[in-house]
Amino acid sequence: MFEIALIGAGRIGKIHAANIAANPRLSLSRVVDPFGGAEELAGRYGAKVSAAEDIWADPAISGVLVASATDTHLNYTLEAIRAGKQVFCEKPLDQDAGRAAQVQQAVAGTDRHVLLGFNRRFDPSFARLQRRLKQGEIGTLETLHIISHDPAPPPASYIPGSGGIFKDMSIHDLDMASWLLGEEIESVFASGAVLIDPEIGAAGDFDTAKILLRTVGGRICVISNSRRSGYGYDQRIEAFGSKGMIRAENKLESSVQTWTEEGARSDCFQNFFLDRYAEAFAMEIEHFADIIEGKATAVVNEDDGLKALILAEAADQSARSGSMVTLAASARC
Amino acid sequence: MFEIALIGAGRIGKIHAANIAANPRLSLSRVVDPFGGAEELAGRYGAKVSAAEDIWADPAISGVLVASATDTHLNYTLEAIRAGKQVFCEKPLDQDAGRAAQVQQAVAGTDRHVLLGFNRRFDPSFARLQRRLKQGEIGTLETLHIISHDPAPPPASYIPGSGGIFKDMSIHDLDMASWLLGEEIESVFASGAVLIDPEIGAAGDFDTAKILLRTVGGRICVISNSRRSGYGYDQRIEAFGSKGMIRAENKLESSVQTWTEEGARSDCFQNFFLDRYAEAFAMEIEHFADIIEGKATAVVNEDDGLKALILAEAADQSARSGSMVTLAASARC
Amino acid sequence: MFEIALIGAGRIGKIHAANIAANPRLSLSRVVDPFGGAEELAGRYGAKVSAAEDIWADPAISGVLVASATDTHLNYTLEAIRAGKQVFCEKPLDQDAGRAAQVQQAVAGTDRHVLLGFNRRFDPSFARLQRRLKQGEIGTLETLHIISHDPAPPPASYIPGSGGIFKDMSIHDLDMASWLLGEEIESVFASGAVLIDPEIGAAGDFDTAKILLRTVGGRICVISNSRRSGYGYDQRIEAFGSKGMIRAENKLESSVQTWTEEGARSDCFQNFFLDRYAEAFAMEIEHFADIIEGKATAVVNEDDGLKALILAEAADQSARSGSMVTLAASARC
Amino acid sequence: MFEIALIGAGRIGKIHAANIAANPRLSLSRVVDPFGGAEELAGRYGAKVSAAEDIWADPAISGVLVASATDTHLNYTLEAIRAGKQVFCEKPLDQDAGRAAQVQQAVAGTDRHVLLGFNRRFDPSFARLQRRLKQGEIGTLETLHIISHDPAPPPASYIPGSGGIFKDMSIHDLDMASWLLGEEIESVFASGAVLIDPEIGAAGDFDTAKILLRTVGGRICVISNSRRSGYGYDQRIEAFGSKGMIRAENKLESSVQTWTEEGARSDCFQNFFLDRYAEAFAMEIEHFADIIEGKATAVVNEDDGLKALILAEAADQSARSGSMVTLAASARC
Structure with a gap:
């Protein structure tokens, strides 16, 4: 042991x-x-x-x-x-991409990588979606939709130290996008709004955002983020390919449905991130054991952390400027 | 024309x-x-x-x-x-199986058959289920569940002339069972109850029933009937085979779902039999045109009507006696 | 009559x-x-x-x-x-917004409006979604996702006269967005790609596009368009509000599912637009009868046609320039 | 501790x-x-x-x-x-109802009960269904359908010591029926068949069965059992009441769906009973801790074990004789 x-x-x-x-x-x-x-x-x-x-x-x-x-x-x-x-x-290694790059330097020349806690990659549904994509089950990937809405916003006091919605929340989805798109991301356009809590706006942040990513090959990804959904922790992905679509829907708390004259009522979906991603957290530790045992190298590491951070910074810049941000070739991911 | x-x-x-x-x-x-x-x-x-x-x-x-x-x-x-x-x-040709048999005699020796209005055979979902069964999509059929619950009971005054729940309502399901089971039915056990309207009981009828049919090869079919569902017109079939299950679910009025903190609410299913079976009625007429044009012979005819009637009479007898009714080999269907 | x-x-x-x-x-x-x-x-x-x-x-x-x-x-x-x-x-009144405006002049001062054939507004599922939104079933609308993917691309020869993907295809979705957002649209950002048929690209058009609309109040709408889905005619809407989400899913051809060791297989969704929108076309005519009888004025008219056309032109301009297009206050819809 | x-x-x-x-x-x-x-x-x-x-x-x-x-x-x-x-x-206390009754005598006069391992009562979906039934969410219960099909049959060598399908397999469902019906069960009719493995038949057992239970108030329950489903571990319940229907569907292994021209493919449902009932086993132990701490008495105990055993024996007798078995008033449950 x-x-x-x-x-x-x-x-x-x-x-x-x-x-x-x-x-x-x-x-x-x-x-x-x-x-x-x-x-x-x-x-x-x-x-x-x-x-x-x-x-x-x-x-x-x-x-x-x-x-x-x-x-x-x-x-x-x-x-x-x-x-x-x-x-x-x-995650994150650091809120500043420049400083986070020190980790890349520290492992350079070794055979080591830091396993980065992007837990969603280990979620059985998302992992299955990725595996099927890679196996060509829907031909060639063309576009991608990621929905990631939190159940309820954090207190406004949390915002100033959070790095803002893109670094704090979207960063998970930006990593998923990098992982699934399979091509370098070339440009980022984001639109942010304050629709939920004016205090979040007063703190200089957004509480609602949509992000458009575009790869060098023209694949397009849409990310939808909201600090409060009003209907639970909404975590879904849809991938559109040349031969079909794969989607990962939310997991419901139970399979019970009540049918009455008003229609069918299904259960809520799993609302708390620790429940929703309970299996993902266990799989992450399993993967960490594989790394320690020398059976695997980190499937998500400091490089991925840095890429997501750069994308989050670009999204933030775009949302504030209203302009699309084109990534320098050196920063593409 | x-x-x-x-x-x-x-x-x-x-x-x-x-x-x-x-x-x-x-x-x-x-x-x-x-x-x-x-x-x-x-x-x-x-x-x-x-x-x-x-x-x-x-x-x-x-x-x-x-x-x-x-x-x-x-x-x-x-x-x-x-x-x-x-x-x-x-349907029915007549409420009395003996009299209905006159139609068989009338067409004997001709190449004609009466197209009998068992509309459910023409329902696109049920027809698709039957086709897939026949194509062996789930191997060999073993057992069958048919659910057929009406939205609301008829007025008690309708009961005396109706022939009772088995001849009036179950008869559709008994025909579906004959059609789908693909083997002669050997025995019938039925359990009837009065749970909805005491006046239906006072008129000597049941308002709720479950029927167990058994074929000569041991295939078993369960039919569930109710005069009032409380949640719409419930029309479903599940077929269990050696390699899987095929089911035909209800059709919803629309594909709209509302998700809130209480879970998801789907629409009702089509509630009125003329809506639910609108396509089936049109397909029946299309088949009648084929018959008239000489392109087809009736896929459901006087023989099927008689079989269903005999099964309904057996179910009634079983529900009243509490004993399983074994069909004479000559009456098997 | x-x-x-x-x-x-x-x-x-x-x-x-x-x-x-x-x-x-x-x-x-x-x-x-x-x-x-x-x-x-x-x-x-x-x-x-x-x-x-x-x-x-x-x-x-x-x-x-x-x-x-x-x-x-x-x-x-x-x-x-x-x-x-x-x-x-x-639809459309004309491919040129300037010329189409003649219709507005022609009806000015009369009590008439032209009923414009944006058939999707009459689709029972979308109409129900809109009604529920308006009744506040999910609180205040915040963001909107519209997916509209065609089953198969038109021949390349169709492209030059089509007006391009935004005027030919997205225009339906832009009208739905105008209808559902309930606020003036202030800016448009679009990203177009050629991922399906290089000949469409050679004709100067895109075959894949995502559009971001933003209202004066900060509501954001994402439209996803593709000339070929590989999995059928995908027509869906999701509306996110302060208290929940309403979505209209695709309609399946039948309710039949086959369950085997490989999981469940559901039917395709209705693939041909004339099937998918059959009820919508009938409802449109019903509404036209109401207008003629004097019982209603056109719920979707020349003004809506012009708004959608202006949005389509803005999307086209954005996709070609890579910049967000801000609409003049006079052109907002 | x-x-x-x-x-x-x-x-x-x-x-x-x-x-x-x-x-x-x-x-x-x-x-x-x-x-x-x-x-x-x-x-x-x-x-x-x-x-x-x-x-x-x-x-x-x-x-x-x-x-x-x-x-x-x-x-x-x-x-x-x-x-x-x-x-x-x-479960079971013993395969013989007479011997099992010794446990009742042993606890008589004490305040103790044996917690009996009918794990399904602790399944979150079934427990939720039961709670909603009790709260009157669908009015008064009228009929009940329980489907319980195993993924694959045991080896024939297991059969002789198993007590037969009714005591070995149906017993879980008979306990669920007792729990949910809320009225004394008065009669049992069962139909058994050998459709899967002739060696099971040679060992004197059935591999497929349907059971009809009827309460003193006329409520009817249908249980469907199969030793091999061909499509996974099928564990479902549907309860029909005066105002609606509650159903607990199977739990899928993931929420991933693939849509292609052939339709949608969902994942399998959880196939192994230890996975399917993992939460139920944990909840059982939680309840055992409550009992030890004096906070609860066993919600399912020796009396329930005995009731289920008596029902299983009645089902076996009915399936072998072809006759309905009426339970003595003293044995009703």
Whole structure:
């Protein structure tokens, strides 16, 4: 069993801790959290509370999972790389593309990559959609629609430190687009609006956005984002190809339907992201175990993180200027 | 164009008149209705109001469609056969299996058959299900479920002349079962209840029933009937085979869905039998035109009518006695 | 019964003729077609073949339905207005917005409007979606997705006279957007590509497009168009509001599903636009009868035709320039 | 935390062990298995391998979970009751209704009940259906359809010790029927057939069956059982009431659909009972923790086990005799 150190004992850290403990190849041996909460979590799974410094030096520790506050991701990741650990870092590496590029430099010349926590790639439905696309089930991909609407907006106080809707929310969808489009993205046009919470607007952000991406080969992707859906956590993808369409619909909470004179009523779809992506989080940890065991290299890594960040910055620039942003050839993804 | 005489200008007669008029091979030339209503209907389509006697003798008339009161079906059908017309008779031929058998005798030795109005065989969904079954899409058929629930019960006054739930309502499903099972039916068990309207019980009938049919090869069919569904006109079939299942679901009034925090709300299904089976009625007339033109023989005829009637009588006997009824080999269908 | 003259006996003219004949308030009395075909159609419904000139002068004729070649729409419409007839004109009024504006001038000061053949507004599913939106079933509308993909591209020879994908195909969706958004559209961004047929590109047109519309209040609409879907005639709308989502899905050819070890297979959706919109065409004629009878004014008229044309021109300009087009306040719709 | 002893380390025992370990209120302290396998399982969760005798005497152990071979259920359960433990016993208590009644005697006069492993009652979809029924969402229940088809038949060698299809397979559905019908069941009619594997027939059993249950108030339930579906593990319920219908459909493996010219292809449904009922098994253990903590009494207990066994015996008798079996008033459930 490979020993894992977890940095960050918050909401997402707890999910990862449970999946590490349940994984037959991994054991949770250390929990680091400067803000406390480490004791309770460590106790539940028989791990030790540690300072970060003690992890780097301990040869028993094979992997480090960085799930702390966003502004600490970069430093912990760089230190873990230097210490020779395998790293799983929650997205984003950093809110600044320039700084995030340091991770690329740190792994350059090694055979290592940082596993980046774009959990949606591990979702069984989206992964199946991608596999079918790749197998040519609908011929050649032409266009793509991604819908990603949150159930409810965050408090306005969250906005200033969030990096804005494109870096905070769209970034997941921009990574999905990069992954599925299979061609370099050449230009970005985005339209943002404040339709939900005026305080979000007052904080200089949008709460509603549509993004148009275009690849060098003319494939077009539309991303729809909303901070509040009013009907649940809407997570869907439709891919249109030369021979058909593949779509991944939402997962309902149950398969129960009530039929009356007013028609049929189905259940809600899974509303909380930890439920919706529960399987994805477990699959991510499974993949991390494969990496530590030397059976795989990270299927989503620092390069993908950087690409998504560049796209998010371009979307933000476009939404603010009203102009399409063409990416420099060097920054294309 | 072949001239058609319609006997009966009631609700179902009007449907047939419209479909005859719209059919490029047929024209409605006569309407007979002892209870009136013939003028209005005849006028709309340029037909003449006639007495039945005038039809038999008129060589211009190729086909007769009998859509009058049930207790007149048998006589009109027999007369039309004798006059050498092609006949389309609404179900049932008669409420008494013994009397209905006269039609078999009347056509014996001729190459004619009466097209019997079991409209559901012409429904595009059910017809597609049957075709796929026959093509072996799910291997060998093993069991069958038929659900047929009416939206609302008839007035209690309708019950005494109706022949009871099995002859009046289940008879359609018993014909579907005969058609789809593909083997002779050997035994019938039925359970009837009065759960909807005590007056239906007082009239000696049931308003709710489940029927179990069993073929000589052990295939089993369940029919579910209810005089009132509370949620629309529920018309479904599921066929289970060695390699899979085919099902025909209800058709919704529209494809609109509303999603809110309470889940998804779909539209009702088509609630009125004339809407639900509109295409089936048109296909029936198309088939009648084929018969008249000599391109086809009736795919559902007096033999099927008699079989369904015998099964309905067996179901009634079983529901009243609590015992399974085994059909004499001569009566099997 | 009101007498109707039909100009144009082609594919769409035949549909209208059948619906006029079936409508109890209307009768088809004249058919005009300079290219022939009028005799057969007139014969089927008891109408006379006429020259257009004879129609204008005949006081018995209440309504004129213009379904001839696109470049003749404008003149026939203007003449019919001058002759005091009620007019139903197939879309578009003209491919040029400037010329089409003559219709607005012609009806100015009268109480008349031209019923414009944007058939999708009469589709029962889309009409239901619109009604529910208006009733506030999902709160306030925020964004809108319209998918409109054709089954197969037209021959390349059709392209030069078509006006291009935006005026020929997107125009329907632009009208739906105007209708549903409920606010003036302020800006248009479009991205076009040639992914299906290089000959369409050689003719200077696109075969694939996504359009982003934005209203003065910040509502955003995405339209997806493709000349070939590879999976049928895909016609869907999703409306996102403050309290939920309403969507109109495609209509399947039947409700039959086959379940095997490979999963469930549903039927195709209705693939041919005349099938898909059969009910819409009948409802349009019903509305035309209401207009003639004085019970209604055209719910979609020359103003809507002009708005859609202006939006199509803006989309075309945006797709060719790569820049967002802001509409002059006077042209907003 | 309450200590639990698990008797039986086979397939189902492993599931329960994992759910006990994951439950924050329970810990797995002992594993008993005369056939071995206990070491591996005990090791994984830090439990001790024990003999059964040691469990009864150990006051630290609060609950006993009996998941051993069917013919040992009864004795272990009786001993655990005598030792004052809370007991969770996998179904059935025993294959013989007379012997199983000993459990009723053993708990008589105590406030204890044995939690019986009818896992389907804990399935979120079925539980939701039951809750909605009880809340009157469809008025008064009238009839019920339960479909329960296994993916593949067991080897013929399994049949002789299984108790036959009714006690081995239908028993789950008979319990669901008892639970949902809400009235005493008065009569049973069953029809069994051998359509899948002649060796099952040679062993004196059926592989296909339909069961009709009827309550004292005339409610009717149809159960459909098949040892092999050809299309997956089909587990559905439909309840028909005076105001509507509630149905629980199968759960698909993913929400992905592929649309091509052949129509839409959805994913299979969850095929393995341990996947299909994974949540149900976890909920059962949660309920067991509630019982141990004194917060609940067993919602499904020895009485329910006995009722289902009596119904299974009646179904077997009916299928063999061809006659409806009326239950003695004392045996009604």
